[in-house]
Amino acid sequence: MRKLKHGKLTGCADACCLKLEGLAVRLEGDEILEDVSFHLHCGEIAALIGPNGAGKSTLFRSILGQIPYQGSITFAPAGGPAIRLADGAVTGGSRPLVGYVPQSPSFDRGDPVSVLDFFTAATAKWPVWLPVPKQYRERAAACLSRVHGEELLDRAMGALSGGQLQRVLLALALEPVPHILILDEPLSGVDIEGEHQLLEMLDELRTQYDLSILLSTHDFATLGQFADKVILLNRRVLKEGPPDEVLSSPEFYDTFHLRMGRGGER
């Protein structure tokens, strides 16, 4: 297992840093994102908020390299030169690994896919329609133990609760351990206990592996408990900063059509 050297987080010079500069995405003539710029350091959790259609998933897909974009997305390891994410160019360094936890996939209750099947299919060459050998089983169990989910190994994917499914997807995104972890709406469909567990786990992971974590959410109430930084996105970055600062900003109230307190007071 790869472990990152943890530098003191004082700024871009010392810490590894994901940089988005002037990112713009057009899909079928529509401007989905324009001039999006922000930095994300390792060990940091940033929450991406914004209304539906704000371009959050598009932003993720750009970082994952799944769609063409303008502007630049680079990643600089601590003290090292920046590496372009799209092709690993500039330094010739290897591309940083991006782990991705998608919005919950749709499993039917009766889907004959066990957690072990799902894990092995995604991480190994062994065809899962044959009984899975011990070595892959042990590896999957080790990965699941990172999210305290060893006991889920033989459960059917369709029978998992929202929180359990998120943990399995998270374990998958951590194999191999990435530099940057992206989670698309990890808290939707998860109950309060599951949410708490998941957020604690993210906190644990970022210190253990020194990950940069970027997640999207609609749950503003918990932002203050886990996010170092909140990015308010609606086609462009409207506001960026610590949770309380963004959540009390006029931009936040405008975007979500909230009035500043009752009758415009407060």
Place this chain on the structure above:
Amino acid sequence: MELWYAILSVLPFDWAQPGQMYFMKHALLAVLVITPLFGLLSTMVVHSRMSFFSDALGHSAFTGMAIGAICGLNRPIWAAVIFAVIFALLFNLVRRRSALASDTVIGVFSSTAVALGIFLSTLNGRSFTKFNSLLIGDVLSVEPAMIGVLALILAAVLVLWALSFNQLMLASVHPALADSRGVKIFWQETVFSAAIAVVVTLSMTWVGLLVINSLLVLPGAAARNVARNMAQYHLFALLGSVAAGIAGLMISYYLGPSAGASITLCLAVWFALTFVIRKK
């Protein structure tokens, strides 16, 4: 083939005795090759909700036969195979490019293919009846050479399954996740649908167009009733498919109905059984 005849001669059936009933021995061997083939494919057809697509392929296969017959080919079945593969590729392309739902695109393709087939086969007032045999199928007419071809295809599908089943499964569960893990979804789906096209077309003559899709749906559907993981899913699908194939052929031999229909009914019974004993 001699080896196969020798193996069969130990069985206590009258048709299995040496020196006679070769058509039945061929048919049994063909069933033993076709049913695992369909059993394997059915797991993925059901898993990725492609049963309507495979149904449409059967229709296009018939159109391919009509085209082959018009071109005066000796063996119109190869024209049908090519047509079905083109049909599958075009369908994948259109589905990817269009915002329409999958079943709508299938409906467009399916009805076009059927209309084209009927148009061509009845052109100049010709009679449609010569295609009737395709609708019902006749497994007793199978030739040893064709069984060889099917065995090769079974081997090819096994290789495909070994190499790309994982990717196919991921792509059907979550395309974006599969993409983020380097799966070339379009190519995986294209190769898979082309494989279905080849298998459906080549088996159509024996199984019968009207029931062929049931072989691609029922084994997987029945196995889903009881399987808890992928290995069990494949085991039950293969077992059900092969057992129903043998049972159906026997019923067909002793009672005289079409083998394709008998096999399908056996599969339906298998489905009912698994449905009853399934855990909720």
